[in-house]
Amino acid sequence: xxxxxxxxxxxxxxxxxxxxxxxxxxxxxxxxxxxxxxxxxxxxxxxxxxxxxxxxxxxxxxxxxxxxxxxxxxxxxxxxxxxxxxxxxxxxxxxxxxxxxxxxxxxxxxxxxxxxxxxxxxxxxxxxxxxxxxxxxxxxxxxxxxxxxxxxxxxxxxxxxxxxxxxxxxxxxxxxxxxxxxxxxxxxxxxxxxxxxxxxxxxxxxxxxxxxxxxxxxxxxxxxxxxxxxxxxxxxxxxxxxxxxxx
Numbered sequence: 654x655x656x657x658x659x660x661x662x663x664x665x666x667x668x669x670x671x672x673x674x675x676x677x678x679x680x681x682x683x684x685x686x687x688x689x690x691x692x693x694x695x696x697x698x699x700x701x702x703x704x705x706x707x708x709x710x711x712x713x714x715x716x717x718x719x720x721x722x723x724x725x726x727x728x729x730x731x732x733x734x735x736x737x738x739x740x741x742x743x744x745x746x747x748x749x750x751x752x753x754x755x756x757x758x759x760x761x762x763x764x765x766x767x768x769x770x771x772x773x774x775x776x777x778x779x780x781x782x783x784x785x786x787x788x789x790x791x792x793x794x795x796x797x798x799x800x801x802x803x804x805x806x807x808x809x810x811x812x813x814x815x816x817x818x819x820x821x822x823x824x825x826x827x828x829x830x831x832x833x834x835x836x837x838x839x840x841x842x843x844x845x846x847x848x849x850x851x852x853x854x855x856x857x858x859x860x861x862x863x864x865x866x867x868x869x870x871x872x873x874x875x876x877x878x879x880x881x882x883x884x885x886x887x888x889x890x891x892x893x894x895x896x897x898x899x900x
Contacts, residue, residue, distance in 0.1 A: 657723035659695030663702065665717060665731035666690070680735045680777040682806040684709050687731050691719035698722050708734045711776075737775035737806045743783070743813040744770050745797060757816040760859035760888040764790040765818045767797040777805040789818045792858065821858030821888035827865070827895040828853050829879060840898040847872040848900050850879040859887035871900045 667675040670683040684707055691702035703717030714732030747755040750763040771783035784800045799812035830853070831838040833846045847870060854865035862885040871877050881894035 655697065657695035657697035657721060657725065660725040660727045661691055661693040661695070661699055661719040661721045663689055663691045663717055663719035663727050663729040665729045667731060667734070677732055678735065680737055680806040682736070682738050682808045685734050685736060687715055687717075687734070689717035689719070689729065693719070693721045695721060695723065695725065708736060711736050735776070737777045737804065738808065739775035740808045741771060741773040741775065741779060741802050741804045741810045743800060743802045743810045745813045745816065746770070747797070747816045747818070755816070755818070758819065760819045760821055760886075762820070762822050762888040762890050764788065765816075765820065767816055767818075769800060769813060771802045771810075773804045775804055775806065775808060779803070780805050789820060792820050792822055794819050819859065819888075821886060821890065823858050824890045825854060825856035825861060825884055825886045825892045827882065827884045827892045829895045829898065831879070831898045831900070838898070838900075840900070848898075850898055852882065852895055854884045854892075856886045861885070862887050876900070
């Protein structure tokens with residue numbers, strides 16, 4: 654006669670896919686394997702023990718059972734298993750000082766602010782703050798940060814979109830010279846020759862937004878004043894007026 658009234662024992666433990674221990678209720682971005690360890694001290698021996706259970710998505714809880722050859726059984730539960738594999742997201746938007754949208758790669762004469770927006774839909778939450786605004790206020794060409802953000806399970810976002818920021822706050826210049834047959838003409842003098850006023854335009858930053866004004870030619874009798882014309886650059890800066898000549 655063989656009698657065994659002692660139930661077997663069963664314990665549950667879990668590991669991440671990389672072999673590190675997993676604690677029930679914590680967040681992970683890896684598959685989780687729940688392993689059951691069974692033993693029988695009643696003498697009849699184990700008849701069955703629930704095999705490993707692999708979880709690739711969140712599970713509220715799981716359980717396993719150990720049964721001995723006398724029909725005694727014991728169960729153990731494990732959980733919850735929280736798995737978040739969805740990467741957080743980060744995006745960037747740029748605005749000028751007047752709050753209008755800034756288009757990457759275009760010239761502006763205003764300060765540009767790049768603002769980052771971060772989201773986590775996987776459930777574990779962001780591991781830190783979204784990156785602070787990046788402010789560009791000096792002249793030159795710059796590239797905004799290709800920043801990333803992580804969540805509390807270790808997922809890392811793809812890099813944020815970047816902006817090529819071009820700032821030019823310096824006005825172009827325009828100047829005028831007057832000549833008679835290639836010889837400088839002095840403003841206010843009388844002459845019986847044609848006077849040509851030539852404009853010279855210079856911009857060292859974004860480049861002129863158009864052509865320099867054409868020559869102004871005076872060949873009829875009378876008293877005239879040459880144009881006090883201006884010129885603009887590709888960033889929207891406008892020059893001071895050109896010097897004028899009384900002819």
